Each structure stands twice: as structure tokens, then as C-alpha cells.
Amino acid sequence: MSADMLDGLSLAGLWALLIEPFLEFGFMRRALAGCLALSVSAAPMGVFLMLRRMSMTGDAMAHAILPGAAIGYLFAGLSLGAMTIGGIVAGLVVAVASGLVARGTVLREDASMAAFYLISLALGVLIVSTRGNNVDLLHVLFGTVLSLDDPALWLLVGIAGFTLLGLAVLYRPLVLECLDPAFLRSVSRWSPVSHYGFLALLVINLVAGFHALGTLMSVGLMVLPAAGARFWTRAIGPMLALASGFALLACTVGLLVSYHADWPTSPVIVMVLGLLYLGSLLVGRQGLLGRLWRSPVHLKA
Amino acid sequence: MQPVFKSLRLAAVSLVTAAGLCAPAGAAEPALRVVASFSILGDLVRQVGGERVAVEVLVGPGSDAHVYSPKPAQAKQVGQAQLVFSNGMGFDGWMARLLKSAGFKGRHVVASAGIQPLKGAADEHGHGHAHAAADPHVWQDVARVQAYVKNIAQGLCAADAAGCDSYRSNAAAYGQQLDALDQEIRRAWSAIPAQQRLVISSHDAFGYYASAYGVRFLAPQGVSTDSEASAQGVARLVRQIRQEKASALFVESIADPRLIEQIARETGLKASSEGLYSDSLAPQGEAASYLGMMRYNTRVLIAAIQRR
Numbered sequence: 310m311s312a313d314m315l316d317g318l319s320l321a322g323l324w325a326l327l328i329e330p331f332l333e334f335g336f337m338r339r340a341l342a343g344c345l346a347l348s349v350s351a352a353p354m355g356v357f358l359m360l361r362r363m364s365m366t367g368d369a370m371a372h373a374i375l376p377g378a379a380i381g382y383l384f385a386g387l388s389l390g391a392m393t394i395g396g397i398v399a400g401l402v403v404a405v406a407s408g409l410v411a412r413g414t415v416l417r418e419d420a421s422m423a424a425f426y427l428i429s430l431a432l433g434v435l436i437v438s439t440r441g442n443n444v445d446l447l448h449v450l451f452g453t454v455l456s457l458d459d460p461a462l463w464l465l466v467g468i469a470g471f472t473l474l475g476l477a478v479l480y481r482p483l484v485l486e487c488l489d490p491a492f493l494r495s496v497s498r499w500s501p502v503s504h505y506g507f508l509a510l511l512v513i514n515l516v517a518g519f520h521a522l523g524t525l526m527s528v529g530l531m532v533l534p535a536a537g538a539r540f541w542t543r544a545i546g547p548m549l550a551l552a553s554g555f556a557l558l559a560c561t562v563g564l565l566v567s568y569h570a571d572w573p574t575s576p577v578i579v580m581v582l583g584l585l586y587l588g589s590l591l592v593g594r595q596g597l598l599g600r601l602w603r604s605p606v607h608l609k610a
Numbered sequence: 611m612q613p614v615f616k617s618l619r620l621a622a623v624s625l626v627t628a629a630g631l632c633a634p635a636g637a638a639e640p641a642l643r644v645v646a647s648f649s650i651l652g653d654l655v656r657q658v659g660g661e662r663v664a665v666e667v668l669v670g671p672g673s674d675a676h677v678y679s680p681k682p683a684q685a686k687q688v689g690q691a692q693l694v695f696s697n698g699m700g701f702d703g704w705m706a707r708l709l710k711s712a713g714f715k716g717r718h719v720v721a722s723a724g725i726q727p728l729k730g731a732a733d734e735h736g737h738g739h740a741h742a743a744a745d746p747h748v749w750q751d752v753a754r755v756q757a758y759v760k761n762i763a764q765g766l767c768a769a770d771a772a773g774c775d776s777y778r779s780n781a782a783a784y785g786q787q788l789d790a791l792d793q794e795i796r797r798a799w800s801a802i803p804a805q806q807r808l809v810i811s812s813h814d815a816f817g818y819y820a821s822a823y824g825v826r827f828l829a830p831q832g833v834s835t836d837s838e839a840s841a842q843g844v845a846r847l848v849r850q851i852r853q854e855k856a857s858a859l860f861v862e863s864i865a866d867p868r869l870i871e872q873i874a875r876e877t878g879l880k881a882s883s884e885g886l887y888s889d890s891l892a893p894q895g896e897a898a899s900y901l902g903m904m905r906y907n908t909r910v911l912i913a914a915i916q917r918r
Contacts, residue, residue, distance in 0.1 A: 333845070333849075334848060334876065335876050336841075336873075336876055337841060387868060453866065453868055453869070455872065456866060456868035456872040457872075458868065458871060458872065458875070564841055567840045567841040567842065568841035568842050568845060571840045571842040571843060572840050572842075573839065573840050574840060
């Protein structure tokens with residue numbers, strides 16, 4: 310490492326440090342392309358999750374997807390299609406069922422979602438345990454960003470495109486609901502459409518993240534960049550852009566750190582995201598230190 | 611079927627002995643009760659001993675002799691045996707302690723006695739160990755197993771003089787089979803050009819095979835553990851395959867088939883899905899005997915190289 314650092318002072322060293330890994334190895338380029346697609350879609354999803362106070366919902370949904378993907382794996386092996394469909398079906402079932410219960414009964418959204426995702430998780434573990442072969446499954450549940458093949462990359466790109474399209478369509482009701490859900494519910498029939506549409510987008514993004522980073526880490530690419538971006542701006546547009554930028558930066562840095570320091574890739578990416586978040590928390594314009602130097606300006610104005 | 615039968619018989623024997631009866635179950639009463647430390651040695655002793663000898667194996671097929679710890683029932687078997695075979699060269703170093711604690715009174719034969727050992731794999735990685743330990747996996751060279759067979763026959767003769775003629779003729783017959791196998795393996799490899807005989811394998815047990823049959827084995831770099839892969843680990847393996855122009859890849863430490871596909875895309879070299887048997891026989895099938903195991907390994911290695 311230290312030799313690498315010293316080399317980094319020269320231009321050639323910088324080249325070797327930052328560019329050469331991607332030139333030499335196809336799997337590094339593929340990983341970067343997959344991260345780019347994920348950053349464009351998952352990070353904006355995270356912003357809306359955060360503004361709707363649903364960040365923990367993202368985590369619950371990630372667990373809800375896991376058994377679906379596991380069932381798909383048991384029936385078709387490491388098939389991209391089967392695991393994608395299984396994950397999406399399981400995620401959608403949990404989302405719709407918990408939404409229906411929350412809107413039709415006394416139970417609130419958080420409790421009903423927790424109930425359904427736990428049922429889904431238990432079902433998945435049950436099926437996996439009785440069918441055996443859970444060694445391979447562990448590799449499925451952890452990250453595989455280093456082994457993205459062409460179909461997986463196209464899937465990530467397709468999901469990213471679809472997500473951007475969906476967010477563009479749902480943008481106005483989503484923003485309105487973030488600010489004042491009661492108002493939207495009173496003036497528009499769009500409220501359930503935007504709610505379920507958003508949950509559907511969440512599910513496909515979690516499935517995409519699962520293919521790249523594994524179920525355990527995929528939520529990180531949503532929640533952490535959004536939370537970090539929130540410390541820099543209040544406007545939604547810049548926040549979406551900044552969150553995507555954070556995600557892409559963290560993926561690139563994480564890949565390079567994993568390459569140079571010989572650390573496992575997906576936890577490193579999420580740790581870099583975490584550092585960006587902590588940094589933003591400290592020095593962001595609305596962060597802890599930011600507030601200290603900003604408050605006198607406010608007094609003057 | 612045979613392993614099932616064997617374990618049934620073993621269960622029967624231990625039941626009978628537990629009941630305090632001394633006569634072993636089974637129709638023909640064996641003249642010698644023998645314990646061998648691991649499955650490959652057990653097969654060799656059976657071949658030489660024939661029907662006169664009842665062989666029990668401590669580390670069964672598919673188990674790892676390096677991390678073996680004896681069970682109480684096995685200590686009892688050892689205590690009642692007249693003859694114990696171990697491999698030696700540190701492979702089954704737990705044997706000496708087991709013999710002492712089991713109160714073993716019989717004869718202990720080290721099957722690899724008199725064989726000039728190769729150095730262990732440790733010094734190939736350039737760690738600079740001054741004294742690399744002897745590589746104990748001698749049986750990977752079929753020609754050297756002739757010495758095993760001689761040692762086994764001598765040991766059996768010393769313990770059971772009445773059966774000595776039968777042991778000698780068994781050993782001679784088996785020795786001819788070993789010769790034939792040795793020739794067969796050499797013939798199989800002669801079809802492969804020397805520069806193509808480069809295999810990357812996570813086993814470190816093929817030193818004797820390598821020196822006997824002119825095959826180079828390299829340890830895979832980067833992906834030694836089964837934890838989540840790092841980008842550097844994958845990069846090092848890819849670079850190693852490219853630079854060394856390896857012809858076959860056996861990496862059981864990579865369990866994720868998608869990662870194997872990715873490496874294959876990058877290098878044009880796909881990891882073999884069949885494993886190699888290094889220091890234990892298979893519970894059943896072709897590799898359940900020593901001769902079969904060597905045949906199987908050779909075929910899998912050559913098939914992986916020719917698949918390129």
C-alpha cells in the first residue's frame with residue numbers, strides 16, 4: 310500500500326492507481342458499468358425513501374426479496390432470470406399486502422410491513438434449509454459485483470432506465486406527498502398510484518442492487534448517498550444529482566480500494582458510502598460544523 | 611454398495627465387542643487385525659493382506675487426515691489391533707500419541723520408511739523457510755508406492771508368519787498392477803506437450819505427481835480463502851493465468867460459479883468442475899480405490915488441459 314501511495318504523487322503513479330486497473334481487467338470495467346447504472350437509479354430512489362421517512366422500509370424490503378431470490382435459485386440454479394423474477398414477485402407481494410393492510414385496517418404501515426417481511430423471510434429460510442445446498446446460496450446473498458456478466462449488466466441498465474422513467478412520471482405526486490401526504494390524498498386519486506408505483510420501483514431497484522452487491526449491501530447504495538446529500542442541500546433536484554454523484558464516487562473509490570488493498574468489494578463500497586455520509590454529516594452545509602459557521606450569517610441577514 | 615456393507619460390518623463388529631464377546635463377526639475368521647491411519651493406506655494394506663487381514667481405517671474416505679482427532683471407539687480398535695500402519699513424514703503425526711493412549715502392544719509400521727522425501731510445497735512460495743518439511747503425499751507417485759507395498763508386506767509377515775507366502779504373492783501381483791498404472795499415466799501424459807502441462811490448483815498435495823509425471827502445479831494467487839472475493843484477488847488470479855499461460859484451473863476455493871465464468875471470460879480458461887483427490891479416497895465410485903483414484907485424477911487433469 311505505501312509503495313502505491315508514494316507512486317501516487319507522480320502522474321504515472323496516478324495513472325497506475327486510478328486508471329490502469331480498469332484498462333487491464335474487463336471485470337473491473339464491468340463492475341464500474343454496473344455501479345454507474347445502479348448509482349443513476351438507486352440513489353434517487355433513496356432520496357425519495359428518505360423524504361418519505363421510509364429508509365427503514367427499504368431495509369425491510371431488501372429482506373423480503375431475499376427468499377424470493379432464494380426460491381428462484383433453488384428451482385433454476387444461479388439463473389439471472391429466475392432470481393430476478395423470484396425477488397420481484399416476493400418484494401411486490403410484501404409491498405402490496407402490507408400497503409393494503411396499512412390502508413384498510415388499524416395497523417400502521419411500519420408494523421404491517423415488518424409482519425409481512427418477517428413471514429417472507431421465514432418462508433425463504435425454511436425452503437432453503439429443507440432443500441439444502443446453502444453454501445452456494447451464501448455466495449448468492451453476498452456481493453457479486455466482480456462477476457457481472459453481459460445479461461446482468463443489461464438488466465441493471467434496463468432497470469436504471471425504467472426507474473428514471475418511472476420517477477419522471479411520478480415526480481409531481483411523489484414530491485407533493487413528501488411535503489404533505491394528507492393534502493395529496495385529499496385532492497388527488499394519484500396517492501395510491503404514486504405509493505404503489507414507488508414501491509414497485511423500490512423492489513426492482515433492490516433486485517438490481519442484489520445482483521451487484523448482494524441483498525445485505527444493496528440498501529446501502531440507496532440510503533447512504535441520499536442521507537449524505539441531504540446535508541448539503543434542501544432542494545430536491547440538486548439532492549437527486551448529488552446522491553447519484555456520491556454513489557458513483559463511492560463505487561469507483563470502493564472498487565479501487567478493493568483492488569489495491571485486497572479487501573472484499575461490496576462491504577468496501579458501502580464503507581466508502583458511509584464515510585461520505587459521515588463527512589457530509591460533519592462538514593456539509595447543514596451538517597454539524599456547517600451549522601456553526603452558518604448561523605452568524607443568518608443573524609446578519 | 612461396498613462402503614455400505616463395510617460400515618454395516620464395522621457397526622456389527624463394534625456392537626459385538628461392546629457386548630464383551632471376543633470373536634469378530636463374519637464368516638472367515640481373519641488371522642490379523644490391522645488398523646491403517648487413512649483411506650489410501652487402508653486400501654494398500656487390504657490389497658496386500660487379502661482375506662487373512664481385517665483392516666480398519668481411522669480417517670475414512672472424504673475426511674481430512676491433517677485435522678483428525680480420534681474417537682474413543684477408534685482408540686479401542688487400535689488397542690485391540692495386532693498391527694498398525696501409518697504414513698509417516700508428519701502426515702499422521704497424531705498416531706504416536708494415539709498408540710500410547712490406546713495402550714497399543716503390537717507392531718507399528720511406517721509405510722513410507724526408506725523413501726527419500728521431496729521437500730514440502732512451502733518453499734515454492736518463496737517464504738524463505740530454511741528447512742521445508744518433507745512432503746508426505748508420497749502416494750501421488752505410483753512408482754514410489756512400490757516401496758509402501760514392500761513395507762506393508764514385511765510388516766504383515768513379521769506379525770503373521772503363517773500368511774507370509776500369501777502376502778508376498780499379493781504384494782507381487784499388486785506391484786505389477788502398480789507398474790502397469792505407472793506406465794498408463796506416463797503414456798497418457800506423453801500426448802500432452804510439456805509446456806502445456808501447467809495446472810493451477812488449490813491443492814498442495816501434488817508435489818510427487820508433479821515430479822514423477824512432469825506436470826507443474828501452481829497454487830492459485832488471490833483467492834485462497836472462501837470469504838468474499840476482493841478485486842485484487844480476482845485480478846491476481848487473472849494475471850497469473852495470463853502470465854503463466856496455465857492450461858487448467860482447479861480452484862475449489864471459488865464456490866461462486868459466476869466468478870468462475872467471469873475469470874473464464876477474462877482469460878479463456880474455465881475452472882474444472884471436477885475435483886482432484888489428493889489425500890483421501892472417494893466414498894464410492896471409481897476413486898474409491900488407490901488405483902482408481904490415480905486413474906481418475908490423471909483423466910480429469912488431462913481432460914481439463916485438452917478442453918482448452
